[in-house]
Amino acid sequence: MSTPLSADIASSHQNASQDASRPRALRFFRCQCGRAVFFSNSRCVSCGTALGYEVSTGLVIPLAPVEIDTWQQFGQPNALIYRRCANLDTPSGCNWLVPATIDMSANAPFCLACQLNRTVPDLSITENGRLWGLIEVAKRRLVSSLLALGLPIEPKPSDDSSHGIAFDFLSPTLDQPQVMTGHDEGVITLNIEEADDAKREKIRAAMHEPYRTLLGHFRHEIGHYYWDRLVRDSGWLEPYRMLFGDERADYVAALKQHYENGPPADWRQHFVTSYASTHPWEDWAETWAHYLHMVDTLDTARSFGLQANQMDFEIEPFTPEALWRSNTANGEAFLEFLNAWIRITAVMTELSRSMGQPDFYPFALPHPAVAKLHFVHSVVQNAPI
Numbered sequence: 001m002s003t004p005l006s007a008d009i010a011s012s013h014q015n016a017s018q019d020a021s022r023p024r025a026l027r028f029f030r031c032q033c034g035r036a037v038f039f040s041n042s043r044c045v046s047c048g049t050a051l052g053y054e055v056s057t058g059l060v061i062p063l064a065p066v067e068i069d070t071w072q073q074f075g076q077p078n079a080l081i082y083r084r085c086a087n088l089d090t091p092s093g094c095n096w097l098v099p100a101t102i103d104m105s106a107n108a109p110f111c112l113a114c115q116l117n118r119t120v121p122d123l124s125i126t127e128n129g130r131l132w133g134l135i136e137v138a139k140r141r142l143v144s145s146l147l148a149l150g151l152p153i154e155p156k157p158s159d160d161s162s163h164g165i166a167f168d169f170l171s172p173t174l175d176q177p178q179v180m181t182g183h184d185e186g187v188i189t190l191n192i193e194e195a196d197d198a199k200r201e202k203i204r205a206a207m208h209e210p211y212r213t214l215l216g217h218f219r220h221e222i223g224h225y226y227w228d229r230l231v232r233d234s235g236w237l238e239p240y241r242m243l244f245g246d247e248r249a250d251y252v253a254a255l256k257q258h259y260e261n262g263p264p265a266d267w268r269q270h271f272v273t274s275y276a277s278t279h280p281w282e283d284w285a286e287t288w289a290h291y292l293h294m295v296d297t298l299d300t301a302r303s304f305g306l307q308a309n310q311m312d313f314e315i316e317p318f319t320p321e322a323l324w325r326s327n328t329a330n331g332e333a334f335l336e337f338l339n340a341w342i343r344i345t346a347v348m349t350e351l352s353r354s355m356g357q358p359d360f361y362p363f364a365l366p367h368p369a370v371a372k373l374h375f376v377h378s379v380v381q382n383a384p385i
Contacts, residue, residue, distance in 0.1 A: 003160075004058055005175070006212060006312070008221055012147075019266075022302065023298070023299035023300070023301055023302040023303045024058075024060055024143050024145075024148035024149060024295065025145050025148035025158060025188050025295075025296065025299045026039075026059065026149075026303050027039050027106060027299060027300045027303040027304075028300075028303040028304050029050045029059060029060040029061075031044040031046065031047060031049050031051065031062050032044075032047075032049055032074040032075060032156040033046055033047040033049065035047070035053055037059070037060055038139070038143070039060060039075075039140075039141065040086060040093075040137055041060060041095065042095035044062065045263075049062045049074060049378055050062070050064075050065075050071065050084075050085060050174070051063060051065065051095060052061040052082060052097040053094055053095050053096045053097060053140075053144075054082075054097050055096060055097065055111065055112055055147065056099075056202060058144065058147070058148055058165065060095070060292060061073045061074070061097075062075075063082075065320075066081055066206065069083055069084075070082065070083060070100055070128065071083070071084065074167070075103055077089060080099060080100075080101075081098040081099075081101075082098060082099060082100055082107075082339065083097070083098045083099075083100050083109040083152070084097060084302065085097070085098060085109065085110055085111040086109050086110050086114070087110065087111075087114050087136070088171070089339055090123075090131045091123065091129035091130065091132050092120075092132060092133060092136040092138075092145075092367070093133055093136070094111060094136060095142065096112070096114070096140065097110035097111065098111050099264070102167075106178040112143070112147075112153075112155075113136075113139060113140050113144075113209070114136075114145040115155040116143070116153075116155050116156075116165050116167050117135070117166075117167050117169070118156070118166035118167060118168050118187070119167070119169060119170060119183055120132060120169055121169050121170075121171055121192050122171070125171075126335040127277070128171060128192065130195075131192045131195040131196060132169060132192065132195075132261075134214060135169055135190065135192060135195050135197040135214065138213075138214040138215040138218055139167065139218055141215060141294035141296070142215065142218040142219060142222060142292070142310065142379075145295060145296050145299075146222070148299070148379055149295065149383075150380075150385065151226065151380065151383050152229065152383065153165060154385060156186050156187070158209075162186075163184070163186065163187065163277040164184060164221040164227060165186050165222075166187045166188070167187075167188050167190065168187060168188070168189045168190070169190050169192050170189060170191060170192065171191070171192070171193065172191070179191040179192075179193075181221065182221065183218055183221045183222075183224035183225055185228070186225055186228070188218075188220075188221045188222065188225070189305065190218075190233050194217055195214055196213055199366055200212055200213075200214070208274075209273075209274075209275075209303060209364055210358075210359075210362035210363070211273075211361075211362055211363070214229065216289055216293070219288065219289035219292040219293065220286060220288070220289040221284045221285070222288075223284060223285035223287075223288030223289055224281065224285050224287075226283075226288065226383075227281065227285070227288075228317065229285050230379050230383055230384075231284075231379065236379055239324075240280075240284070240373070241280070242244055243371060243372055244283045244287075245279075245280035245283065245370060246283055247279070247281050249279060249280065251279055251281065254278050254279040255278060255279070257276040257278075258275070258277070258279075262274075263275075263277045263278075264277055268366065269366050269368070270366060270368045270369070271283060271286070271366075271368070271369060272287055272363060272365065272372070272373075273286045273290075273363065273368040276354040278368075283372070284372075284376075287372045287376055288297055288376055290373065291373055291376045291377060291380070293361075294337070294338075294341045294373075297341065297344060297348075298340055298341060298344060306344070308339070308340035308341075308343040308344050309343075311343050311344075311347060313338065313343050313346060315342050315346065315349060317335070317342075318335055318338050318342075318365075318367075318370055319335070319337040320335065321367075321373045322367045322370040322371060323335070323370070323371060324371040324374040325374075326374070328374075328378060330377065330381060334374050334377050337377075338370065338373070338374075342365075345360060345361040348360035349361055349363065
């Protein structure tokens, strides 16, 4: 079950996003001085006002000091009082706020996102601080999206292996020369070298992947967690198997087959990526990650006033026959969301090309992948809080 705090957060975000044209997770804000500020800002570069991400509303707010180490929204003397996350002055640079009413006896004043950390990099190694900072920027963006979608999210208790999320950010050592990024019962391990652009690009090229990002890793691995949480022991399991395949197939053998022989020749007709063809678990995780890509990209566009239906750009829209089930109550809204994504990414790809950069979204969505995305959307909409 979610903690009371995460339940309240989910409810606040859901209530704030009933209008489908509004972003669930805002990415553009204003300081008290009127200048633009953004999701990761902890201080306004124009006037110097302290800023903090208010988790329950999903807003970056300007702050005024109240007493020692306590703050409230600028110009709102009756507003809630906050502490700033204890990771603000670490390489993490966390700008999230913690309500001052929360009991800090068990935990130092770490925000919800930082409470998910179980292992952080060894900061006695200078380079690790830079990599950890990049990791945390991606992780906070992930967590903010999950909260905005109303998904259950809470730290894993030390004495409970069946619920909650824990992040282990590890680097290769002489004793452990290989660190595998992956998920196991809510524990997400990330090789911090994935935060190094040069090393990650080398891996991407070696693996023949069109797209490999730090944020993408987070979205993929958290997808495994939510499969366990939302699908495995639920009524969604059988329809999942009909769409994605039977996850009881030998996973180790499937990975061996993929890495030795590559994906099937026709994978583009069935899957969102080649890796999704490896096993039904990986198909779910890749589809889940793409769904989060779509949601956050459209939220960002809408935060800046970009509406796909106002773009002078024609596409061949997906229609109900591409859906998982064409008669679902959410089908029309999902198609509107999907086709908005197609318009936005087509324009963004042209913008990327104009700068000589790789395509913004180097994927095509076959109808079977769209059906799976609709299934993920349906699971998310019915996720327990």
